[in-house]
Amino acid sequence: MKQRKMCVHLYVSLIVLLSVIVSGCGKASDTASDKNENIELLNVSYDPTREFYAAYNELFCKYWKEKSGKDVTITQSHGGSGSQARSVIEGNEADVVTLALAHDITAIEESGMIDRGWLSEFDGNSSPYTSTIVFLVRKGNEKNIHDWNDLVKDGVEVITPNPKTSGGACWNFLAAWAYQQAQDGADEELTKAFMKNLYQNVLVLDTGARGATNTFVENGQGDVLIAWENEAYLSIKEYPDDYEIITPSISILAQPSVAIVDSNVEEHGTRETAEAYLEYLYSDEAQRLAGNHYYRPSKENILKEFSEQFDLNMNLVTIEDFGGWDEAYRIYFDDGAIFDQIYED
Amino acid sequence: MEQQIIKVKNKKGVKVIPGFGLSLGITFFMLSALILIPLVSIFISASQLSFQEFVNVITSRQIVSGYVVSLSCAFFAALINAVFGLMLAWVLVRYNFPGKRLADGLIELPFALPTAVAGISLTYLYSDKGWIGSLFGKAGIKIAYTRIGITLAMIFVGIPFVVRAVQPVLEKLDRQYEEAAMMLGASRTYTFFRVVLPELFPALLAGFGLAFARGIGEYGSVVFIAGNLPYKTQIAPLLIISKLEQYKYADATAIALVLLLISFLLMLFINSLQIYMQKFIGT
Numbered sequence: 086m087k088q089r090k091m092c093v094h095l096y097v098s099l100i101v102l103l104s105v106i107v108s109g110c111g112k113a114s115d116t117a118s119d120k121n122e123n124i125e126l127l128n129v130s131y132d133p134t135r136e137f138y139a140a141y142n143e144l145f146c147k148y149w150k151e152k153s154g155k156d157v158t159i160t161q162s163h164g165g166s167g168s169q170a171r172s173v174i175e176g177n178e179a180d181v182v183t184l185a186l187a188h189d190i191t192a193i194e195e196s197g198m199i200d201r202g203w204l205s206e207f208d209g210n211s212s213p214y215t216s217t218i219v220f221l222v223r224k225g226n227e228k229n230i231h232d233w234n235d236l237v238k239d240g241v242e243v244i245t246p247n248p249k250t251s252g253g254a255c256w257n258f259l260a261a262w263a264y265q266q267a268q269d270g271a272d273e274e275l276t277k278a279f280m281k282n283l284y285q286n287v288l289v290l291d292t293g294a295r296g297a298t299n300t301f302v303e304n305g306q307g308d309v310l311i312a313w314e315n316e317a318y319l320s321i322k323e324y325p326d327d328y329e330i331i332t333p334s335i336s337i338l339a340q341p342s343v344a345i346v347d348s349n350v351e352e353h354g355t356r357e358t359a360e361a362y363l364e365y366l367y368s369d370e371a372q373r374l375a376g377n378h379y380y381r382p383s384k385e386n387i388l389k390e391f392s393e394q395f396d397l398n399m400n401l402v403t404i405e406d407f408g409g410w411d412e413a414y415r416i417y418f419d420d421g422a423i424f425d426q427i428y429e430d
Numbered sequence: 431m432e433q434q435i436i437k438v439k440n441k442k443g444v445k446v447i448p449g450f451g452l453s454l455g456i457t458f459f460m461l462s463a464l465i466l467i468p469l470v471s472i473f474i475s476a477s478q479l480s481f482q483e484f485v486n487v488i489t490s491r492q493i494v495s496g497y498v499v500s501l502s503c504a505f506f507a508a509l510i511n512a513v514f515g516l517m518l519a520w521v522l523v524r525y526n527f528p529g530k531r532l533a534d535g536l537i538e539l540p541f542a543l544p545t546a547v548a549g550i551s552l553t554y555l556y557s558d559k560g561w562i563g564s565l566f567g568k569a570g571i572k573i574a575y576t577r578i579g580i581t582l583a584m585i586f587v588g589i590p591f592v593v594r595a596v597q598p599v600l601e602k603l604d605r606q607y608e609e610a611a612m613m614l615g616a617s618r619t620y621t622f623f624r625v626v627l628p629e630l631f632p633a634l635l636a637g638f639g640l641a642f643a644r645g646i647g648e649y650g651s652v653v654f655i656a657g658n659l660p661y662k663t664q665i666a667p668l669l670i671i672s673k674l675e676q677y678k679y680a681d682a683t684a685i686a687l688v689l690l691l692i693s694f695l696l697m698l699f700i701n702s703l704q705i706y707m708q709k710f711i712g713t
Binding site for chain 2: 165171247251287288289290291296299300303304305306414420421425
C-alpha cells in the first residue's frame, strides 16, 4: 500500500514535469504557425548599438509594412559582443546578429549555424556602418594628448578594456600597434616595447567598452579613454562641457559586421524579412540614421554629408592589414601571444 | 492486515505535513537538476583536455596569480567578516536599541542586492574621486582598483553568512554560563575567550567557511572594483570569463574545477574541524 502511494506520487511528479515540457513545445509551434501574420525578428547585437537599433527598428517596421503589408516585431538583445555570440551558439534564437567584429560571427559560423561566405553577403564586408578608435580626454586636455605616443608618457593614466574579454578592446590594441609600426618601420620588438609602456599606463582594464566608459566618465578615473568613436560622441553629447575628442593620426577602421543566422531563420521561416532587415541598413535613410548615431555610414555619398562631424582625414588601417581576425588573434590575443607577453616581466 | 497497518502508522507517528514520497522525489529531482548534473558536466567538459593540457592550463602564471589573488583576498575578507560579523551578531542578540529590527534586516541586503549594483556603487564610493575613497586618498591609500578594493567587495558579499550563522547559536547560549564564570572570578576577557567563544566557535567557523567560499567565486561585484590588471588584480573567475570569450570552454572549466576543488576541500576541512570541536563542547 505504501509502495503504491509512492508510485502515485511519482506519477504525479512525472505528469507535472511532462506538462511543463509539452506546454513549452506548444508555445514554440504556435509562433511558427503565426509566421504569415506577425513576423518576429530577434536581433542579437553588442552594447553601444542599443540606441541606434531602437531607432532603426521603427524605420524598418514602417518600410516593411509599406513594402510587404506585414507587421514585424523586432526584439533587440545587447551585451558584450563575444558573450552575445556565445549565447547564439548556445541556443539564443537570433534571426540576425549585428556584432562588434567579424571574429565573433565567424565563431557562430564554425558552429554550423551560419553558412560560409556570409562576409560577402552584404556590401562592404557586411559592415553597413563603421567606426574608428579615438581618444576621449577631459576638457582642457591638461596632459596635452594628441596622438598615440602621448599615451606612453610618464604620469598619463589610460583607460581601455581588456582585449581578452572585449571585442572593442582588440580594435584599440591594433590601432595603437598600427601607429607604432608606422613609426618604427615595422620593427616588432620596438613596437612591443611601446605597447608594454602603453599598457603600463593603463589604470583599469575593464571587461567591456561600456564598463571602461563608466570608469572614465562616472568614476573619474584616468586622463584618457581609448574608445569607439560613437561611444566617445555619446559621452560628449551627455556631458558637452566635460570632455573633448582627440583623433590620433593613425587609427583603425572598425567594421562591425552583420549576418543572418541561417539555421534559425530556416526554422522560424523568417529568411525573407531578415534579409530585408539587413539589406535596408544600406538604404539612404538608414545610413543617415547611423550617421546621426555617430556611426560612419559605409556609403561614400552619405558619409560625405557627415564630413563636419567626422574627421575624414584620419589614416585608417583595416583588419586586413593584420591578415584578418584569425591571424590577428593568433599573433596578438591568444594565450601566450603578444598581449600576454607585454604583461610578463 | 488493516490493523497491522494502523499499528505501524501509530508507531511511526502521524506526520504533520504528509507526502514523504513526493517531497523526497522533488528533493532528488532538484538536487540532480540544479546541482549534481551541472557539476558532473564540469568534469565532463574538463575531461576533453588531456592531463598534460589540464596541468598546463592551471599552472600557467596568469592563472596561478588569479588563484592567489582570489584566495588571499577571500581569506582576508572572511577573516575580517568573522571578527566583525561576530560583533554584529553579538550586538543584535544581546542589546536592545532603537532601529534594531532595521539593522537586523540590513544585514541581509548583500543577499538581495544584485552583485553588479554592489560593485558599481562600492567603486563609485571608494575610487579616489569618490566620497569615501577621496578621504583615504589623502592618506595615500588607494582602495578601488587594488586588492584592498577586491577584499572590500568580498567583505560586503560575505558578511551575512557570518552573522546569520552565529546569531541563532548566540540566542540559545545560556547566560548562566557567563554569570557562573563571573561568580567564580573570571575576568571579562577570560570569560569571553574561555566560556563564550568556544560555544560560538563552530558556528563562527561555518560562517567563515561560507564567506570564504563565496569570496573565492565572487565575480559580479569584484570585477567593477578590481581594475583587472594581469598579475595584480585579476581574479580567477575573471580568467574563466576571459577563457570563455576566447571560446575555450575546456580551459574555462579546468580553472573552474580547481576552484571547485579548493572550495570543496575548504568545506571538508571546516566541517571536520567543527565535528571535532563539537565533541568537546557537548551541546
